[in-house]
Amino acid sequence: MIGGVHDVQMPGGAQAQAIVGLWHWLLPICVLVFVAVMIALGLALWRAPRASNDTAPDIASLSKREPKVTRVVIVAVAVSTLLLLVLLAVSVMTDRALAQLPLENALHIELTGYQWWWEARYDDPDPSRMFTTANELHVPVGRPVIVTLVGADVIHSFWVPSLAGKKDLIPGRDTTVSFRADRAGVYRGQCAEFCGYQHAKMALFVIADAPDDYARWADRQRAPAAEPSSDEARRGRALFLARSCAMCHAINGTSAQARHAPDLTHVASRMTLGAGALENTSSNREAWILDPQQFKPGTNMPPQNIAPQDLAALSAYLASLQ
């Protein structure tokens, strides 16, 4: 698994902290109940009278009252009810804690789930400051984030266990999830609703940066793609725009503006390719272009028939998209 904390028990923010608090009540109570039920079952089996085929049926017990059993049942029902009420109270308190996250000055992100990748649009009151990226969110530490969840094709589910609970992305019914990262770090998320063949390879990374680092990252993302600095990279750009790449992908600052696949304006700055399928290195980018199906069968990108020197030029161009 490529990078990042992916653990409900290692909370990186207020929301996940509240959820792990709930877990600390649920786990011991449920373990206690399970052990008690198993002990009761064991006792019942151990005390059961052993009979063979020719033992006469004992119907005397039918008319006999068993005050001890009645008492045990009453106590068990009372304890169960009490424990359920405790769990109910703790759940309601957790829910209230989740709803109480202060949302002033929140960062707004619209996250769209596709089979099998994520598109993130960072909203801004000034439209010229909006930008789009894929499969990786950067958020500033200490600032609340409101993520609007949009399902583009089938139902997906947003789940970054160290930051927040799950929330589904349902086509035609936008929802929101809010969280705040209180510790810098890389938090791994995963689509948590079966959404087709490559559901397992639909990871999402949330990188919580110090506010200054976040501002620098966002400024870089807003900028159009850098002008290639070598002849080879320039040739790569020409190939990108002339071949089928530009029919699906967008690179800001060029004529490639299609939105059927991840925006590649700053692709080289990301951690992974194919929503966590591969580490984002030069050689992996080349291997992915040649045959994405080898790494993520069923993905929309077809294998590319491309001459080695053209692939090298394309690769040089993609590497320049920092």
Ligand code: CUA
């Ligand atoms: Cu998207 Cu599972």
